[in-house]
Amino acid sequence: MSGTRAVTRSIRLRPRYRQGPWRVAGPDEDAFTRTVGAVERLLETRSTPREVAVRKLHLVGAPEEFAEDALPSALGMESLAVRRYAASPDGASAAIESAGHPTEGEGVDVIVGLDAPSSEERRSGSATVGLLVEAREGLRLEGHLRVPGRHGSAPAAALVLARSASMIDELPRRPASIWLEFPGEVPAEWTDLWVARAAPGGWRSFAPAGDLGKDAATGLLSLVHQARQEWPNGTEGIVGVVEPTGATLLKLRESASDRSGAPPPEDVPGALIELPTGDVRWPVRLDAVSEGAYVPRASYLESLPARWRLLGATCGVCRAVTFPPRSRCRNCGRTDQLQPTELPxxxxxxxxxxxxxxxxxxxxxxxxxxxxxxxxxxxxxxxxxxxxxxxxxxxxxxxxxxxxxxxxxxxxxxxxxxxxxxxxxxxxxxxxxxxxxxxx
Ligand SMILES: [Zn+2]
Incomplete structure (x- = not known):
């Protein structure tokens, strides 16, 4: 099995806020906090969280100003390597390919997909998708198809659809499952045509996955997540995103039977928090200095492990936990037996x-x-x-x-x-x- 790397865990996190009909990230969330949250949740789904080394973090769709330097402190992984990919289906598929590429060395790769940070053009729900890739059985990438198209119009999208259908047709083995997402305005008659073309091939299912969110990068990763959750062992299939400018299709194979430890894929019911329309970020100037709880930058940085990860100190003699960590046990006063401990x-x-x-x-x-x-x-x-x-x-x-x-x-x-x-x-x-x- 050496050399085989596959998606073994996946999550999709949806924000709790709503703006008009759309789920949007909360005003105190950004690409940094959403990435940290996704990586933490993903590692928690393993039976031995944190004891595994993350070789590389693949970030799809992270904005320019992303606070990448702070990730090692936030995650407690000092040697974490980060790679960035474009916010597009191509970027998403490059990340999956790179993470799945067999290389020497232990550990897992984590892929995090963030949808576009600007809310102006977005007309779909927000989501963060996390995939964990490691040298085990799971959902494996078997191939990558790129269908080029021309810019803009519905006929171009139709061309892309027709071409993607024939590329699937050319595969030596027919996929058992095909899930395509159409993020653009593709007329229904063209997708009907696609289905008509696909049906004689004997494929068991076709899902125009309209509810996945129309941000193409997270759309493709969402399909991979959904396949990991739902495809029975042995399924070979295609997931893809079709846009007027081309289609990105992934050929995948699910080869694991054990899904224990994966979180239940459910959406918790309950009211969403309504945000005013317009820009939802805090309306503040970043150079503003508060008169309130002023914490000098140096001491803020020094205390990050306690502030961000609840790193305390456990006494090896009396087992008491001292938090925030000090050089002396709060219970017995010993100074020589304190061990750093992340509190739950x-x-x-x-x-x-x-x-x-x-x-x-x-x-x-x-x-x-x-x-x-x-x-x-x-x-x-x-x-x-x-x-x-x-x-x-x-x-x-x-x-x-x-x-x-x-x-x-x-x-x-x-x-x-x-x-x-x-x-x-x-x-x-x-x-x-x-x-x-x-x-x-
Ligand atoms: Zn003690």
Whole structure:
């Protein structure tokens, strides 16, 4: 089996916010926080999270200003290598090809697809897709077809469709499953034609996957995710994205029977949080300096492991956990037996909660309150004797109660000294929306 690398885990994270009819990323999320969240969730689906080395992180569709340098600190992987790919089906397929390419060395590759950061042109739901690739059985890339087309018009799209149908026709073995996404405005009669052309070939299923999100890069990765979730062992099939300017098709084979550890592909029901239309980012100047909780940049950077990953210190003598970590055990005072420990951040119990009404917030949260109004703050007990305070996000203010469970996730806090400051916020555990796309 050496040399065989395949997708063995996959997730699709959907944001909790809505703007008009579309799911959009929350105002305290950006490409950095969404990437960190996706990698963490993906590694948690393994039986031995964190003990595995990530060889390379393949980023599809990350914007120019992406805070790549901060990824190793946020993920606790000091030697992490990052590769970037264009926000297009070609970029997505290049990432899958590169991650699946057999090379020497242990470890996993992670692919993260982010949809386009600008919301102006987007007319579909937002999603982050994560794929884990390793030297095991799973969903394997067997081939890559690129169907060129001309720019712009519906006839060009029809040409692409016709050409993609004949390319599939030329395959030595007929695929058992074909899922294509049509992100552009492709007239129904042309897709009908495609189906008519495909049907005589005896393929078992054809799915114009309309609900996948029309951002083409995450669209293709979403199809791979969905195939990993749903294709029975042994399935050979095609997933692809057809655009007026060409089609990208992947030939895949599912060869694993064991899917234990994969998260259930479900969308948690419940109301989405409505955002005002227009730009949803905090309306702040990055050079603004808060009069409130001013933390000098040097001490902020120094304390990142504690702030971002809840890195504390466990005493080897009395087992007490000291957080934030200090050079001395808070319980027995020993200084020579402290071991760095990442404290749990999932399903923490709310021990205290308060809601901050507009006007009562520290000044660094003014822009946030102007956009979203009141917010809640909780104290959670992460391990016995260690309590952490966090702002609640992805929830309507006042809806969190004592005893509820929250996850601590990295989000934007506020701008200070010309840059965003990030930290952990509390997300209701039930609001985590891991989902496979809904099927029509
Ligand atoms: Zn101790």
């Amino acid at each position: 951040r999932r399903g923490c119990t709310v021990a205290a909660v308060t809601t901050i009404a507009p006007g009562a917030q520290p000044t660094e949260f003014d822009p946030q309150v102007a956009l979203l109004g009141a917010y809640s703050v909780v104290i959670v007990e992460v391990v016995p004797g260690v309590r952490v305070t966090a702002q609640v996000t992805d929830a309507i203010a006042g809806t969190i109660a004592l005893g509820d469970r929250v996850d601590l996730e990295l989000r934007r806090l506020y701008a200070m000294e010309g840059a965003w400051r990030y930290g952990l916020k509390a997300v209701p555990t039930d609001a985590v929306t891991r989902s496979a796309p809904a099927r029509g």
